[in-house]
Amino acid sequence: MNTQTQNPVEYAIQQDKQDRRPHSITVGPDGYLYVTTHYKCVMQINPNDPNTQVPKTSDMPTLSAGIIRDPKGLSSIWFASPAHEQEYDPIFEFEVAPEWRYLKKHDLGKDARAQTITQVRIMTHSYPPAWEDRVLFAEPIRKAVGYVKCGSSGANFHDMPKGAGNEIFDTWPWSVAASVSEDQKSFRYWVTGQKWDVNPHKRAVNGVYHFQPGLESKWHRIEMDKPTQVPVHIITDSQYVWVGTMNPNLIVRIDIKDGSTKSSQVELSGAPRQMIFGPDDRIWVAGSDKIYRFKKDDKITMDASVTLPDGSEALGLCLDANQKAVWYTNPRGRKIGRYKIPKAPKGLEGKTQLESKMVESLSPGETSDAPIVVRYVTDGNPIPNIPLTCRIVADEATFADGSREYVLHTDTAGRVVLPPVWAGNKAEEVRLEVAYADTEPPTTTTIRVGP
Incomplete structure (x- = not known):
């Protein structure tokens, strides 16, 4: 011990x-x-x-x-x-x-x-x-x-x-x-x-x-x-x-x-x-x-x-x-x-991982429910109740309530489902980022907004 x-x-x-x-x-x-x-x-x-x-x-x-x-x-x-x-x-x-x-x-x-x-x-x-x-x-x-x-x-x-x-x-x-x-x-x-x-x-x-x-x-x-x-x-x-x-x-x-x-x-x-x-x-x-x-x-x-x-x-x-x-x-x-918390031993650092992506592209003004699902995993095991920062980087696109950042806790399977995303009214690449604060590089994916 x-x-x-x-x-x-x-x-x-x-x-x-x-x-x-x-x-x-x-x-x-x-x-x-x-x-x-x-x-x-x-x-x-x-x-x-x-x-x-x-x-x-x-x-x-x-x-x-x-x-x-x-x-x-x-x-x-x-x-x-x-x-x-x-x-x-x-x-x-x-x-x-x-x-x-x-x-x-x-x-x-x-x-x-x-x-x-x-x-x-x-x-x-x-x-x-x-x-x-x-x-x-x-x-x-x-x-x-x-x-x-x-x-x-x-x-x-x-x-x-x-x-x-x-x-x-x-x-x-x-x-x-x-x-x-x-x-x-x-x-x-x-x-x-x-x-x-x-x-x-x-x-x-x-x-x-x-x-x-x-x-x-x-x-x-x-x-x-x-x-x-x-x-x-x-x-x-x-x-x-x-x-x-x-x-x-x-x-x-x-x-x-x-x-x-x-x-x-x-x-x-x-x-x-x-x-x-x-x-x-x-x-x-x-x-x-x-x-x-x-x-x-x-x-x-x-x-x-x-x-x-x-x-x-x-x-x-x-x-x-x-x-x-x-x-x-x-x-x-x-x-x-x-x-x-002491620095984690090698192999126990923890990492947010993309589990599934529900949508690749959206039309201007369209809203996508649950665009991506991520998990937080340490040593191969999903970890519940970890606060993950979910962020949108875009000119117009936001989450459905108009915000661009949420903190959501992982569920019992270590999973977070991102809130609905509104595409905005212009063509652009919308970047979605999810991470456990600044302890790791964010897990990142993009959704294309266009006609």
């Missing part, structure tokens, strides 16, 4: 009279960091000068938790707001550029307590097919999972089994992820469930649960090796589901096709929290004492660990392509931290 020697650097979250204890963190579409907190504030932080912070308090709920940037590449963020007294638990959308602005909330119901959210992209069954983005959540009070369709209002629920004969589903849903079918037209929920001893919502069972809406009528449960093993956060790629567990502190890999499990050979010295896929083909794990990296091999080998400053912990975790860093939240210290 190679333990990195570079130390993380931490920055205090500016406090008000109320508690701004940080929870989760993401890089927004404007390049700023956005940090959810414990009391009526999402903090905007300049990643180039993290002591420059702007509290966003307008229209804010009491609590804010899991946060992601808009899956469709729009200038907005989404976050979950666990229920507080006299409040319903919604998922919020806020625009961040050109200015901070409340957009919408999606109520989940009285006393709901969604903590983490994630995204999934599937292809519709319509003709012609189109790509649809959804924000997923797990809701423990109702004992359900669900989604909000991007661009619409309200939430859609899928309840877990209840009542006599369903004792194995007597659990507290905590974190949710999704795997996508090979034809990309359906997805499977994967949910961590925990034993819960707090009245009035006591639950008796730990496990990982999965269900494919529209194609299955039954939920399924995967048992942990020990009844005391508590699943926490969960993420998926195209082959496996990855789960951090407590008691013991392990990383568990579940095969999507057959449900078989493997566990890391080495226990973490601290409890695992949020996890992300790194561009180095590793699993990065926020821990109560360190940030860990694990290989995706059969032994789930611990590749490296990063010791945090004395008294610190890591809860939220996100990847920053521009800073070439991982950011984390430290609730105990009321801080955020930055760890610069």
Whole structure:
């Protein structure tokens, strides 16, 4: 195991009279960091000068938790707001550029307590097919999972089994992820469930649960090796589901096709929290004492660990392509931290690759849906949730909304589908560029616009 020697650097979250204890963190579409907190504030932080912070308090709920940037590449963020007294638990959308602005909330119901959210992209069954983005959540009070369709209002629920004969589903849903079918037209929920001893919502069972809406009528449960093993956060790629567990502190890999499990050979010295896929083909794990990296091999080998400053912990975790860093939240210290990702060993640099080109030429004024599809690959493996900058270089052509640049995250298969392109009104060569920030030369192709 190679333990990195570079130390993380931490920055205090500016406090008000109320508690701004940080929870989760993401890089927004404007390049700023956005940090959810414990009391009526999402903090905007300049990643180039993290002591420059702007509290966003307008229209804010009491609590804010899991946060992601808009899956469709729009200038907005989404976050979950666990229920507080006299409040319903919604998922919020806020625009961040050109200015901070409340957009919408999606109520989940009285006393709901969604903590983490994630995204999934599937292809519709319509003709012609189109790509649809959804924000997923797990809701423990109702004992359900669900989604909000991007661009619409309200939430859609899928309840877990209840009542006599369903004792194995007597659990507290905590974190949710999704795997996508090979034809990309359906997805499977994967949910961590925990034993819960707090009245009035006591639950008796730990496990990982999965269900494919529209194609299955039954939920399924995967048992942990020990009844005391508590699943926490969960993420998926195209082959496996990855789960951090407590008691013991392990990383568990579940095969999507057959449900078989493997566990890391080495226990973490601290409890695992949020996890992300790194561009180095590793699993990065926020821990109560360190940030860990694990290989995706059969032994789930611990590749490296990063010791945090004395008294610190890591809860939220996100990847920053521009800073070439991982950011984390430290609730105990009321801080955020930055760890610069070491230069990848040869063969693990990662590269954006052109997978398919849907159109070679367009007529003036024509719009092309999904002109190209790219993948981000490291060591032959596609990497999910990597932010890729998609850019148009042209005199007139733009994306359909008039912009010339998007940042889109790769899906579970490491794939990004470029948004629709409008050809403009003049003959020209339109260059499309896609790259993981400035870490690589862009993958480039052209579309000819002409009569």
